[in-house]
Amino acid sequence: MTLSDLIELARPVGYWMNSNQGVVSGSIFISTLVLGWASGIFGALRRRPKFKISTLPGPTFSCTYATGATHNNYEVHRTGIAVYLRIANIGTAASMIEQVSIGYHWNIKPISRLWLKYAIGWHWLKNPTVALSDFQVQIGDNIKFYPFLLQKSGISGGQAETFLEPGRSSSGVVYFEQRDSWGGCFPKSHNKEVLLKISVTDIRGKKHQRKLKIPAVELSEAKKFNPEFGRTLVELHSKSSA
Incomplete structure (x- = not known):
C-alpha cells in the first residue's frame, strides 16, 4: 500500500x-x-494514615504477682503491664489515636480446653487502666516523670497529642491492670520476656498492630517506676465497697 x-x-x-x-x-x-x-x-x-508502633526506653514491662488470696484452691494473682509507646504516622493522611489494646498468651498447658483460644490465640486487655500516679525514675537527685499517652499527668496536668498529621509522632505510657485471676491466666514468659501484640485503633476504626517482646519483672522492680503500680483496681474496689 x-x-x-x-x-x-x-x-x-x-x-x-x-x-x-x-x-x-x-x-x-x-x-x-x-x-x-x-x-x-x-x-x-x-491517602490514608499508617501508624508505626515502637517502644522507648523507660517503663515498659509486665508484672504478675500473688495477692495472698485463693480461689478454689488456686492462688489468686494480678497482672499489670506498662508500655512506653511511640506512635508515628508514616501514612499520607492525618488521623487520631482512639484506643490502645494489648494481647498476650496465657501460660496454660495444651490439655486445657482454653489452650487454643488463649495460649495459641490472644487474650486481650482492651482498655487502658487509669494509673493512680505518674510513672517516674530517679536520676541522681532529680526525678524524671514520663508522659501518659491517653490520660492526663497528675504532676503537670498535660497529655500527649493524639492527633497525628503525616510525619508526626507522639509518645507516652499506657498502663493496664488485669482483674484478680488464677491458674494460667497470666502472660507466658520465656527468658524473662513476654510476647505482646499492641493494637492501636485510629479514629476511622482502622487497627495498626505490632508484636514485640517486653521484660517480665518482679513487683519490687515495677514499683521503682510507679509506687502505685497494681493498685488502681484495688482502690476502685475498696471505694465501691465502702
Whole structure:
C-alpha cells in the first residue's frame, strides 16, 4: 500500500471530524472530567494514615504477682503491664489515636480446653487502666516523670497529642491492670520476656498492630517506676465497697 492509498483511506475520517467538531470536543471534555474524577478518587484512596508502633526506653514491662488470696484452691494473682509507646504516622493522611489494646498468651498447658483460644490465640486487655500516679525514675537527685499517652499527668496536668498529621509522632505510657485471676491466666514468659501484640485503633476504626517482646519483672522492680503500680483496681474496689 502506497502513501497515497493511506491518505485516501484517512480522508473520510478527516471529513467526519471536521463536520463533527462539537461532538469531538464534547467527548474530549467529558473524558477529561471522568479521568479527573477517577484520579481524584484514586488519590483519595491512596491517602490514608499508617501508624508505626515502637517502644522507648523507660517503663515498659509486665508484672504478675500473688495477692495472698485463693480461689478454689488456686492462688489468686494480678497482672499489670506498662508500655512506653511511640506512635508515628508514616501514612499520607492525618488521623487520631482512639484506643490502645494489648494481647498476650496465657501460660496454660495444651490439655486445657482454653489452650487454643488463649495460649495459641490472644487474650486481650482492651482498655487502658487509669494509673493512680505518674510513672517516674530517679536520676541522681532529680526525678524524671514520663508522659501518659491517653490520660492526663497528675504532676503537670498535660497529655500527649493524639492527633497525628503525616510525619508526626507522639509518645507516652499506657498502663493496664488485669482483674484478680488464677491458674494460667497470666502472660507466658520465656527468658524473662513476654510476647505482646499492641493494637492501636485510629479514629476511622482502622487497627495498626505490632508484636514485640517486653521484660517480665518482679513487683519490687515495677514499683521503682510507679509506687502505685497494681493498685488502681484495688482502690476502685475498696471505694465501691465502702
